[in-house]
Amino acid sequence: MCRSCGGLVGAGETQCSACGAPSSNQPTTADTRRQVDQETRKFARAILKRPHKFTIIFLIANLFVFLLMWESNKFASTAFWPGFDEPVLEAYGAKLNYLVNAPNYQWWRLIAPMFLHVNVIHLMVNMYSLMVLGPFVEKLYGSAKFVAFWVLTGIASLIASYLTVRPQFATNPLARFIFKAEDLPSAGASGALFGLVGVLFIFGIKFRHELPEGFKRAFGTGMLPIIFLNLFIGFVLRGFIDNAAHLGGLLSGAVLALGVDFERPGVRRTITTAWRTLQVLSLSIVVVGFYKVARNFNRPVPRPVRAVRSGNSLVFLNYYNVMTRLQEKAEAVIHNNDSSEVAAIADSARQAPAPDERSAELKEKGVVILTRLAEAAAAMPSPSPNHEAVSPALLDQTLITEYKEWKKEYNEWLKDAAISYKPF
Secondary structure (H helix, E strand, C coil): CCCCCCCCCCCCCCECCCCCCECCCCCCCHHHHHHCCHHHHHHHHHHHCCCCHHHHHHHHHHHHHHHHHHHHCCCCHHHCCCCCCHHHHHHCCCECHHHHCCCCCCHHHHCHHHHCCCCHHHHHHHHHHHHHHHHHHHHHHCHHHHHHHHHHHHHHHHHHHHHCECCCCCCCCCHHHCCECCCCCECCCHHHHHHHHHHHHHHHHHCCCCCCHHHHHHCHHHHHHHHHHHHHHHHHCECCECHHHHHHHHHHHHHHHHCCCCCCCCCCCCCCHHHHHHHHHHHHHHHHHHHHHHHCCCCCCCCCHHHHCCCHHHHHHHHHHHHHHHHHHHHHHHHHCCCCCHHHHHHHHHHCCCCCHHHHHHHHHHHHHHHHHHHHHHCCCCCCCCCCCCCHHHCCHHHHHHHHHHHHHHHHHHHHHHHHHCCC
8 A cells, every 4th residue: 555645556566656656665765755756646645535436336236246146046166167057147137139139129138247247257357457447437537427437338348249249250260359159148347347448548648748647657558558468368268258348348438538527636526417417327227227137037038049940040050160160270271381180170071061052062162172271281391490380372372362262252151141040
């Protein structure tokens, strides 16, 4: 704890990141005291002494809902890992597109998930992030604006997640960073937390000319390492992390912060009727959302289309997964000279049923191209001692062109097939 401004000081840090004062375990000499940025200290003291009650309220609300979910899951140890059963997530309002869509119209699933978490690790990571980011935003902007930021960016993140369940677009690793091939339960406060990151990013840039040095370093461009690190983690764990929700929260938070002023130190804190109204409206939306969750809690949840379709939709899903693996392996052969498991993937593709005649033709053609690519890569010179892969330029360019044309044909078929077979 910083003795000067009251901010948190990490273990081993020699000075407070907010005000620049030396940490309590460092000797305080006249020289070090003179080095402290007095303007930063004054600014930090005025900001950090403000209350942050709604940060605590939201944290308690998340913990309370998690305990309710755990009780509904009969306090099973799976709450630690891998997480709650899907029926429990569905009952508490997790986002599922097929339940938001007609004929169910369960719109509250675009609100409630910002207070739900899949397992203990998920909860702890997000609540720690809330305790780090929430107080800064609430103290800088006031409780009314903080509540509006949290709820509006949380909803925006869930809308982004809803809009990106598009199997026809999830055709390669880069596309799957945003687009999702399956309509799986989505929950978590991370979208709203990314919204707070967006707010602090714009805050540091928008008000950089009037901020003391310590706050300039902490916010604005100082948030970029956090943003890039989380996006990198999201790319590595795509399929497990809802990156569209994170980006939706981040962008919506940044947009909201562009038009909002913060409460400066030394200026009498006032709240306009508009912001107070927006705060009450935001909280009301959350309350109504959970009221709808409670009203529908014991009602049977309609099974997703993917579970009740027994014909070509399931065949399509299996075919899509197999063809995705085939394309990933072809890309690995071309760019990394990685021919491992080619035979197994080719056999798996041959055995997978095709939903129609055109898809069967594309499958056979894809298997042939993958096999020929692997054979061409195997005929290339061995990798150099520094383990550099064979350059794609050394492969038969005719084969690579043929693969690209086949991939284009497959994607054109996939766009129509995803609508025709309606797997979600």
